Amino acid sequence: MLRWRGxxxxxxxxxxxxxxxxxxVGTIIxxxxxxxxxxxxxxxxxYTLPAPSDIAVKMYEDSAVLWTHVQATxxxxxxGLALGTAVGIAVAVLLHLVPPxxxxxxxxxxxxxxxxxxxxxxxxxxxxGFGTTPKLILLVLVCFFPVALSILVGLxxxxxxxxxxxxxxxASRWExxxxxxxxxxxxxxxxxxxIAATYVVSSAIVAEWLGAGANTGIGFYLKLxxxxxxxxxxxxxxxxxxxxxxxxFYMVVLAERLVIRWRPRPEPEWKEATS
Amino acid sequence: MxxxxxxxxxLELEGIVKSYRRGKxxxxxxxxVSLTVRAGEFVSLIGPSxxxxxxxxxxxxxxxxxxxxxxxxxxxxxxxxKGLISYMPQQAALFPWLKVEDNIRFALVSTGTPKREAKExxxxxxxxxxxxxxxxxxxxxxxxxxxxxxxFLRALLMRRSVMCLxxxxxxLDALTRADMQRWLLELWEADRRSVLFxxxxxxxxxxxxxxxxxLSPAPAxxxxxxxxxxxxPRRADVWTSSAFVExxxxxxxxxxxxxxxAN
Numbered sequence: 001m002l003r004w005r006g007x008x009x010x011x012x013x014x015x016x017x018x019x020x021x022x023x024x025v026g027t028i029i030x031x032x033x034x035x036x037x038x039x040x041x042x043x044x045x046x047y048t049l050p051a052p053s054d055i056a057v058k059m060y061e062d063s064a065v066l067w068t069h070v071q072a073t074x075x076x077x078x079x080g081l082a083l084g085t086a087v088g089i090a091v092a093v094l095l096h097l098v099p100p101x102x103x104x105x106x107x108x109x110x111x112x113x114x115x116x117x118x119x120x121x122x123x124x125x126x127x128x129g130f131g132t133t134p135k136l137i138l139l140v141l142v143c144f145f146p147v148a149l150s151i152l153v154g155l156x157x158x159x160x161x162x163x164x165x166x167x168x169x170x171a172s173r174w175e176x177x178x179x180x181x182x183x184x185x186x187x188x189x190x191x192x193x194x195i196a197a198t199y200v201v202s203s204a205i206v207a208e209w210l211g212a213g214a215n216t217g218i219g220f221y222l223k224l225x226x227x228x229x230x231x232x233x234x235x236x237x238x239x240x241x242x243x244x245x246x247x248x249f250y251m252v253v254l255a256e257r258l259v260i261r262w263r264p265r266p267e268p269e270w271k272e273a274t275s
Numbered sequence: 276m277x278x279x280x281x282x283x284x285x286l287e288l289e290g291i292v293k294s295y296r297r298g299k300x301x302x303x304x305x306x307x308v309s310l311t312v313r314a315g316e317f318v319s320l321i322g323p324s325x326x327x328x329x330x331x332x333x334x335x336x337x338x339x340x341x342x343x344x345x346x347x348x349x350x351x352x353x354x355x356x357k358g359l360i361s362y363m364p365q366q367a368a369l370f371p372w373l374k375v376e377d378n379i380r381f382a383l384v385s386t387g388t389p390k391r392e393a394k395e396x397x398x399x400x401x402x403x404x405x406x407x408x409x410x411x412x413x414x415x416x417x418x419x420x421x422x423x424x425x426x427f428l429r430a431l432l433m434r435r436s437v438m439c440l441x442x443x444x445x446x447l448d449a450l451t452r453a454d455m456q457r458w459l460l461e462l463w464e465a466d467r468r469s470v471l472f473x474x475x476x477x478x479x480x481x482x483x484x485x486x487x488x489x490l491s492p493a494p495a496x497x498x499x500x501x502x503x504x505x506x507x508p509r510r511a512d513v514w515t516s517s518a519f520v521e522x523x524x525x526x527x528x529x530x531x532x533x534x535x536x537a538n
Contacts, residue, residue, distance in 0.1 A: 165368040168336040169433070170358020175385050183372040262372045262413045 050232040058232035059239065065221070070240050072216035077204040077248065080136055084143020084196060089189070091144060092151035097177065102152075113145050117203065121210035135207040142203040146195040154188025155181045187263075190256040197248040201241055218244075283469035284349045284436035286312040286360075291334055291344035293327070294494075303494035304330050305341070310488050310497060312437065315467040319480035322490030323530060328473045331495070332441050335471070336360055348437065358386070361433035365442045367422035369414040376401060376410040379429045386433045396432055404428060404462075420451040427459060431466070440472045444479065456482055457511055464508045477526045481519060482509065489526055491533040498529050 032052045038044070039051035046054050059066060091109075095102040117138060124134035158181045166176050208219025218237050225233035293305040304327040312318045320328055333339045335346055337357035346354045353359055369378045376397045383393035401407045404424060414422055423443060430438055444452045456479060463470065474480050480487050480503075487501045501522065505513050513519055 161364060161366050161368050162370065164338075165362065165364055167338045167357070168332070168360070168362040168364070168439075169382065169386055170337065171385050179370060179373075179381060179385075183370070186372075260372075262415065 047229050047231050050235055054232045055235045055239065058230075059236040062233060062236065066218075066236065066240065069216060069218045069221045069237075070244065073201070073204050073208065073218040073240075074244060076132065076135060076207070076217060077139065077200045077244070080139025080204060081143050081196060081200045081248070083136060084140040084200070085147050085193060087140055088144035088147030088192070088196075089151060092148040092155065092185075093177075093182075095148075095152060096155045096181070109145065109148065112141060117142070117206050118210065121207060125211060130211060135204070135211055138207045139200060139203055142199055143196040146199075147189065147192040150188040150192030150195075151185045154185025157188070158184040186260060190252065190260070193252045193255075194249060197252045198245060201245040201248060205241060283314050283438075283467070285314050285347075286335070286437045286469060286471060287345075287347040287350075288331070288335070289345045289347065291331065291341045291346075293330060293334065293339070293341050305334075306494035306496045308344075308490075308495060308497055310500075312469045312471050314436075314469055316486065317463065317470045317472065317484045319472045319474055319484040319487045320490060321474055321477060321480045321487055321526065321530075322495060323492045323534065324475055326490045326493050327495040328490065329441060332362075332439055332471075332473065335437075335439055336362060359435065360437045360439050361386070361430040361435040363426050363430040363438070363440045363443045365445050367414070367419075367426040369422055369425060371414055374411050374413055375406070375417070375425055378414065378425065379432065382429045383432055383434075386435065388432075388434055400428055400432060401425075404458075419447055420455060423447065423455060424458065427462075431462060431468070436469060438468050438470045440470060442473050442475065445475070452479075459483070460509055477523050477530075478514060480526075481505075481522055482513060487526065489529045489533070498533050501526065 036052050039049060039054075044051075050058070095105060120141070121134065121138060124137055128134045128137070162180050162184075163176070166180060171179070204217070205219040205222065208217035209223050211219075218240050222234060222237040225237065288308060288310050291305050291308045292303075294301045294303045296302075308331060310318070310320070320331070322328055330339070334341050334354075337346075337353070337355050337359065340355045344354075345352050346356075348359055369375075370381075373381060376394075379397040379401070380390075380393045383396065384390055388396070398407075398410065401410045406421065406424060406428075409417060409421065414425075417425070427440075427443065430440070444455050447455060460483060472480070472483060484503050487503060489498045489501065490496070491498050503522065504518065505516075
């Protein structure tokens with residue numbers, strides 16, 4: 001009886017796991033099939049809405065060019081994210097350690113996010129020319145904010161009894177920061193980083209789109225094909241952008257797993273559901 | 276043997292008064308508390324919960340300053356000075372992102388032990404209290420009792436001559452608690468540091484201490500100072516003796532009387 005139940009349980013667990021992958025994949029396939037069928041049934045022109053097969057063929061034809069552009073965008077986004085994170089951490093730490101700065105600069109922080117990229121981009125190009133500098137500035141501006149904000153919250157959240165302990169043994173302000181506040185804020189850092197990683201690729205595209213003259217990156221390719229009414233190629237670049245965005249997101253998830261090892265791993269949900 | 280200077284220091288509190296402002300009212304928490312812990316003595320503070328024991332600790336730790344009165348260590352006025360005591364709080368207060376050995380090591384280094392010595396001591400002592408196998412674990416995998424052992428070890432190894440233990444076993448179950456008391460006695464009797472121990476368990480105070488101060492409910496003042504006459508090293512079955520029971524009843528009476536007096 002027990003064995004039978006155990007065996008049944010493992011099958012159910014297997015099913016659940018399988019379903020977690022199969023369901024979303026199935027949904028995407030279904031969606032693509034409907035799309036393909038609609039294009040064929042209503043004879044939709046490629047310049048209006050290309051069928052998935054058109055997009056796939058176009059991507060294959062253009063793969064060499066596409067690959068160099070993907071590399072350029074990926075590199076730009078990676079450097080932008082890294083710099084943005086560094087700036088975000090630096091800003092948050094500074095504001096945390098010097099409370100008057102926090103009061104003085106908090107409105108500026110929010111303000112920096114309210115300036116639209118498409119207004120700022122051309123200005124940065126006027127100031128810094130057509131190189132990578134204006135693009136990077138744009139990316140740093142996008143990425144630093146969620147990172148800074150989440151760390152700032154995290155730094156203030158350190159457990160009171162640990163704070164009290166450090167006070168009682170006479171630890172210095174710097175030790176309190178190094179041993180307590182900063183490590184405690186790391187989980188917050190990663191939730192900010194996830195948001196930044198989600199935005200960084202599309203922001204890189206915008207920067208490339210605006211950065212006329214520089215002729216690399218998916219954003220440049222997208223702009224080129226768009227003005228040439230090559231919709232299949234436009235969709236191809238969307239595919240690249242989405243895949244890269246996912247890649248960035250999961251890079252952060254992986255980094256979080258590697259860095260934060262002191263927390264018990266959350267139980268996989270299927271365990272909870274079947275017990 | 277733990278790297279501290281021999282038997283510890285004398286800690287004296289002289290007429291400590293402290294009140295807090297709550298809105299417009301001032302609430303008196305400590306009302307003229309005086310006590311002494313002599314070098315190498317184990318002294319317990321016992322009182323009803325909310326009688327300002329933890330506040331008193333914060334004065335000793337230098338985190339807060341008393342309105343009146345002085346904190347003396349080895350006869351010198353150290354009121355408001357931080358970093359002179361080692362401390363073990365009620366919750367183990369281990370840092371979750373540091374492995375067990377690093378928890379001990381970092382605390383020792385930040386209280387003045389050279390790095391290499393801290394590392395050696397941590398490894399050596401973990402082995403000695405039979406917790407060597409968890410040295411490289413994160414604290415969350417340990418039981419409450421194990422965490423408290425590590426927290427106590429951390430306090431014991433600090434280069435400080437007065438140890439303040441704030442209800443360290445309050446969160447443990449009765450069995451683990453008795454176990455921990457015996458364990459602590461063994462370690463302490465080999466080292467004889469000056470200890471100020473806060474508890475609200477009468478038995479615990481009687482089993483562990485040389486002397487006991489009984490505090491009244493807030494505003495706290497010392498109701499009585501009792502000498503615990505049992506010999507050292509203390510026997511594990513000391514609580515079965517009739518003298519123990521009598522002392523226990525006396526403390527109980529004092530606490531009851533204090534309660535009535537306050538109302």
